Amino acid sequence: MFSIVIPTYNRPDALKRTVSSILELDIRDKFEIVIVNDCPECAIGEFGDARVTVMNNDVNIGRSKSRNRGAAVCKHPVLFFIDDDIKVKENMFAKHLAELENGADAVFSNVVNIRTDGKGSFLNEFLNTRGANRKGSGQNVKSNYFTTAFCSIKRPFFERIGKFDENFEGYGWEDPELGLRIESEGGKISFVRTNSLLHYHDKTVFQWLDQLENSGKNLSLLIQKYPEFRKNIRYGLLTSTFGSIVFNPFFYTMGKFKSKFIKGFLGRINLSYLFYSSMKRSLKKITR
Numbered sequence: 001m002f003s004i005v006i007p008t009y010n011r012p013d014a015l016k017r018t019v020s021s022i023l024e025l026d027i028r029d030k031f032e033i034v035i036v037n038d039c040p041e042c043a044i045g046e047f048g049d050a051r052v053t054v055m056n057n058d059v060n061i062g063r064s065k066s067r068n069r070g071a072a073v074c075k076h077p078v079l080f081f082i083d084d085d086i087k088v089k090e091n092m093f094a095k096h097l098a099e100l101e102n103g104a105d106a107v108f109s110n111v112v113n114i115r116t117d118g119k120g121s122f123l124n125e126f127l128n129t130r131g132a133n134r135k136g137s138g139q140n141v142k143s144n145y146f147t148t149a150f151c152s153i154k155r156p157f158f159e160r161i162g163k164f165d166e167n168f169e170g171y172g173w174e175d176p177e178l179g180l181r182i183e184s185e186g187g188k189i190s191f192v193r194t195n196s197l198l199h200y201h202d203k204t205v206f207q208w209l210d211q212l213e214n215s216g217k218n219l220s221l222l223i224q225k226y227p228e229f230r231k232n233i234r235y236g237l238l239t240s241t242f243g244s245i246v247f248n249p250f251f252y253t254m255g256k257f258k259s260k261f262i263k264g265f266l267g268r269i270n271l272s273y274l275f276y277s278s279m280k281r282s283l284k285k286i287t288r
Contacts, residue, residue: 003074007066008084064164089196104190108151111199146179172215216282
């Protein structure tokens with residue numbers, strides 16, 4: 001038996017696709033879906049299935065609080081957290097449950113980034129080679145790769161470690177924070193690789209970078225809680241004099257311009273550069 005928590009904000013079509021993909025699966029375990037609507041102005045229609053419950057927040061409270069609010073009303077001992085733009089093509093729930101039964105406290109899977117319109121996206125190709133996407137099932141995967149796009153956790157353990165940290169507001173970094181906390185609390189994390197979780201990601205490079213640039217508050221909080229995470233974002237380089245030269249505004253602007261037409265190996269190097277440049281800019285924004 002398990003519960004699925006899906007926070008959502010103003011994406012009714014994506015949400016419907018996500019929920020429908022789950023309901024269409026041949027799942028023999030008893031389960032429920034709890035949708036937490038974090039956009040009070042946007043009504044969510046009925047799904048015609050008694051297993052689906054919709055909770056409406058009175059005000060926008062963010063993903064961490066919404067996930068915790070949904071988890072609080074769940075009925076079953078295993079919690080799944082899924083984003084509202086994921087299509088589940090096979091019964092990944094059974095695979096996660098097997099890992100939990102074999103001793104894992106939490107399990108996560110990679111997602112495959114694609115565009116809604118089916119067109120190619122070099123940014124998505126790049127993202128599909130990052131983090132846990134490079135690993136295979138059973139390999140030792142770093143806790144900071146943990147992602148809540150599709151993850152599961154034993155409910156008693158989730159509650160014992162304090163649930164999602166609600167100090168993380170806005171975009172970013174609550175995922176690795178939870179992974180690092182699971183590990184620091186002695187939890188065992190398992191990774192199940194798949195090609196059956198589609199993440200509909202239509203953002204342009206500029207939109208992606210804008211999100212990253214505005215995640216500085218959460219990134220700073222993560223570093224404060226887990227100083228060892230600094231090495232994962234090359235914090236020493238970003239805050240050094242050399243970093244100020246390498247990641248200066250002119251080079252950053254040129255990198256954004258080049259992202260429009262450079263692909264392949266050089267394109268991947270450029271996107272990596274832009275990623276770290278946006279990290280530096282995000283940290284700089286909160287110190288102004």
